[in-house]
Amino acid sequence: MIDLRSDTVTRPSAAMRDAMHAAPLGDDVWGDDPSVAHFEDALAERTGKAAALLFPSGTQSNLAALLAHCQRGDEYIAGQQAHTYKYEGGGAAVLGGIQPQPVEHAEDGSLPLERIRAAIKPDDFHFARTRLLALENTIGGRVIDADYMHQATALAREHGLATHLDGARLFNAAVATDTSLASLCAPFDTVSLCFSKGLGAPMGSALVGPQALIDAARRWRKMLGGGMRQSGIIAAACHYALDHQVADLAADHRRAERLAAGLRSLPTIEVLSQATNMLFLRVPEPHIAPLRAWLAEREILIEVLYDTRLVVHRDLDDAAIDAILAAFEEYLAQ
Numbered sequence: 001m002i003d004l005r006s007d008t009v010t011r012p013s014a015a016m017r018d019a020m021h022a023a024p025l026g027d028d029v030w031g032d033d034p035s036v037a038h039f040e041d042a043l044a045e046r047t048g049k050a051a052a053l054l055f056p057s058g059t060q061s062n063l064a065a066l067l068a069h070c071q072r073g074d075e076y077i078a079g080q081q082a083h084t085y086k087y088e089g090g091g092a093a094v095l096g097g098i099q100p101q102p103v104e105h106a107e108d109g110s111l112p113l114e115r116i117r118a119a120i121k122p123d124d125f126h127f128a129r130t131r132l133l134a135l136e137n138t139i140g141g142r143v144i145d146a147d148y149m150h151q152a153t154a155l156a157r158e159h160g161l162a163t164h165l166d167g168a169r170l171f172n173a174a175v176a177t178d179t180s181l182a183s184l185c186a187p188f189d190t191v192s193l194c195f196s197k198g199l200g201a202p203m204g205s206a207l208v209g210p211q212a213l214i215d216a217a218r219r220w221r222k223m224l225g226g227g228m229r230q231s232g233i234i235a236a237a238c239h240y241a242l243d244h245q246v247a248d249l250a251a252d253h254r255r256a257e258r259l260a261a262g263l264r265s266l267p268t269i270e271v272l273s274q275a276t277n278m279l280f281l282r283v284p285e286p287h288i289a290p291l292r293a294w295l296a297e298r299e300i301l302i303e304v305l306y307d308t309r310l311v312v313h314r315d316l317d318d319a320a321i322d323a324i325l326a327a328f329e330e331y332l333a334q
């Protein structure tokens with residue numbers, strides 16, 4: 001099966017399963033799991049932050065961060081397309097009484113500084129208290145410019161706002177730009193990272209930041225039902241990915257580029273963009289259902305949401321890219 005729906009479909013490699021099997025375990029709610037502690041320490045060091053905390057999912061890691069930064073009646077600024085705003089069920093509002101203030105993106109996925117500035121409310125009892133700027137990198141596969149990140153977080157700090165980065169795919173940004181994870185995390189107070197996307201862990205995300213915020217997030221994690229027991233088995237998978245599978249993302253990016261180049265040479269479908277491991281296509285409406293069925297018959301899965309998004313990942317090799325291109329070509333030839 002060639003699954004292009006997301007990089008979340010990646011399975012743990014044999015070596016990752018061995019690492020999980022070998023991990024020493026304890027009860028992490030009691031603070032007793034050595035594999036969790038070892039992973040959190042390693043990740044804090046790698047990201048240049050004081051502390052790290054393992055979560056079952058990125059949604060919970062982001063939510064605990066929003067809850068740690070904001071009080072009831074506060075608001076956070078985020079992009080219209082941000083995962084924290086659009087794809088997390090409105091959790092901050094539902095569970096925290098925290099109001100999102102969405103802002104329209106620029107073409108490159110960033111939030112224009114003028115729009116951020118205009119969205120920050122003055123201290124007036126009519127308004128929610130603007131408390132936090134939450135950005136995302138990568139977004140739609142695009143790497144957000146590092147200079148922009150410094151400017152946006154400086155603007156936030158000028159206005160007394162805290163900063164959070166949803167870095168679910170920050171490892172892709174680090175590999176694509178040959179930049180250290182620590183320097184991409186440096187402008188932000190807290191960063192959420194996912195290990196179950198392109199890095200292949202079966203589950204697991206982590207929040208990194210200053211000790212006081214991580215302590216607050218630990219309390220929220222417990223309340224959200226995210227306190228886990230022998231979670232060293234998960235931490236070991238994440239740790240293995242951190243140590244051994246990050247560099248592999250470069251191959252995903254190369255294959256995504258090759259897939260985009262191949263699809264660009266075909267008629268009828270339009271490649272709108274390709275960045276890191278993602279491609280966005282425009283397929284004319286009458287072709288969407290038949291193309292999807294044609295590909296499914298050849299064991300190729302795609303998902304059509306707004307535009308067609310293809311996600312390349314570590315469970316797809318060069319032969320898979322050839323098979324995808326051949327299937328598109330044959331469909332368009334008939």
Ligand SMILES: *Cc1c(COP(=O)(O)O)cnc(C)c1O
Nearest residue numbers: 057058059060083136166168194
């Ligand atoms: C996947 C993802 C998350 C977290 O999703 P979970 O499925 O809850 O782990 C957060 N932000 C972005 C940008 C994502 O792509």
